[in-house]
Amino acid sequence: MKTSTPDQVEIRIPRRAEFVRVARMAACALASQLDFTYDLIKDVELAVGEACANAVEHVCDEESNEIIVRFSIDPTQLQVEVLDRGQGFDPQGAAKVGSGSIDDWDDPGGLGLVVIREVMDELTVECDPTSGTCVRMVKHRSR
Amino acid sequence: MTTPLKIDARAEGKETAVLSLAGEVDVANAAQVRDSALKLISSGVKRLVVDLNATEYMDSTGLGMLVGLLKRMRESGGDVLIAVARPRVKRLFEITGLIQVFRIYDDAAAALKEVRG
Numbered sequence: 001m002k003t004s005t006p007d008q009v010e011i012r013i014p015r016r017a018e019f020v021r022v023a024r025m026a027a028c029a030l031a032s033q034l035d036f037t038y039d040l041i042k043d044v045e046l047a048v049g050e051a052c053a054n055a056v057e058h059v060c061d062e063e064s065n066e067i068i069v070r071f072s073i074d075p076t077q078l079q080v081e082v083l084d085r086g087q088g089f090d091p092q093g094a095a096k097v098g099s100g101s102i103d104d105w106d107d108p109g110g111l112g113l114v115v116i117r118e119v120m121d122e123l124t125v126e127c128d129p130t131s132g133t134c135v136r137m138v139k140h141r142s143r
Numbered sequence: 144m145t146t147p148l149k150i151d152a153r154a155e156g157k158e159t160a161v162l163s164l165a166g167e168v169d170v171a172n173a174a175q176v177r178d179s180a181l182k183l184i185s186s187g188v189k190r191l192v193v194d195l196n197a198t199e200y201m202d203s204t205g206l207g208m209l210v211g212l213l214k215r216m217r218e219s220g221g222d223v224l225i226a227v228a229r230p231r232v233k234r235l236f237e238i239t240g241l242i243q244v245f246r247i248y249d250d251a252a253a254a255l256k257e258v259r260g
Contacts, residue, residue, distance in 0.1 A: 017171040021145045042231060049202050053170035057204075102217055102244055105210050111203035111239050118238045 006072040006079075013052070015065050015084065020052040023069045027080065030071050034078060035142050043119035044139055048080055050112040051135040055084035064132070077121075078139045085132035146199050148172045150179050158189040159258055161226075161251050165197035168205035177208045184212075189221035190258050194251040195232050206235060213245065222246065224254040 011026050013019040027048035031041040048069065055067045064085035072079040117123050122138035146166040154160050160183045168176060180191060193209065195201065213223040227233045228249040236242040248254040 017169075020170055021167075025145065039231075046200075046202065049169065049200075053202055053204055056170055102210070102214055105214065105244065111206055114239055115203050115235065 004074075006074040008073075009071040011069050012066050013069065015056055015067050017053070017056050019067075020049055020056060023052045023067070023082075024049045026069065027071070030073070031078060031139075034073065036078075036139070040139065044078065044080070047116045047120045047137050047139075048082065050116050051080075051082035051137065054112050054135070055082060055133070058133075075141065077141055080137045080139075082135045082137075083132065148175065149197075150176060152179055152183055154188075155192070155255055156259075158187060159192070159255065160188045160190075161192045161194055161255070163194040163197060163251070165199075167200040168195075168198055168208075169200065169202045170204040173204045173208040176205070177212065180212050184216065184221075189216070189219075190224065191216065191221070192224045192226055192251050192254040192258070194254075195225060195227040196229060196250060198227075198229065198232050201232050201235060203235075203239070206239060206241060209245070210241070224248065224258065226251040226254050 009026070009030060011023065013022050024045045028041055028045045031044040036044070052067055052069065068083040070081040070083070072081075113125070116135070116137060120137040121140045124136045126134045126136070148167055149165040151163040151165070152160060162176070162180055162183065164176060180193075183191060191212070209223065209225070216223050223245065225236070225245045225247045226249070227236070227247060233247070236245065236247060246254070246257070248257065
């Protein structure tokens with residue numbers, strides 16, 4: 001599997017909650033073939049699940065009924081892109097956590113982003129009103 | 144393989160109940176858990192112990208659902224206590240800061256002991 005050109009696997013799932021598990025299972029299967037520990041495999045699964053769940057919950061184009069999950073594997077990293085036609089994560093989500101008072105938790109909607117940031121090595125979110133959202137996540141392989 | 148969610152609710156006295164969640168709590172079934180909890184609350188439960196020690200996977204949708212339940216309970220003078228010792232599930236509470244918001248115990252027995260004083 002170690003080549004100079006990234007190996008790519010792409011799956012398309014219906015934009016429905018019950019199919020998020022399919023993307024998670026694909027993430028597990030792929031990460032299991034790399035040199036990741038059990039905990040790192042479960043981290044990748046969690047991150048993919050969070051990104052797909054967000055795509056299910058925040059779609060803005062009702063005509064778009066699918067989520068694309070694209071895995072790119074090279075000798076240094078596993079990159080996962082989750083693409084959909086939704087409005088994406090709330091970029092202020094990270095600011096909502098950390099308070100010990102329940103009164104400060106009016107909207108827990110940014111939690112997914114906080115989780116992905118913690119469990120993956122890199123995260124970028126591109127939101128475009130017309131083309132939708134791309135959540136790009138990277139897990140480095142051991143060097 | 145993923146594990147289907149199994150919800151078990153049991154009364155522990157007049158105003159206390161334990162809601163045990165086995166399997167996976169995610170975007171596909173968090174509403175099902177919320178509905179089970181709301182049923183208990185509407186029956187008069189004031190203190191709800193959510194036992195996550197058989198929960199194999201939880202995502203932020205599940206966390207958000209628990210936050211919603213906690214807000215509702217505390218507004219009416221009640222509480223939601225969490226029983227969790229599984230590192231991967233407990234870690235979610237740590238990552239998000241919710242470990243400071245919920246009263247968290249290693250198991251349901253410890254949570255119930257606290258409730259009963």
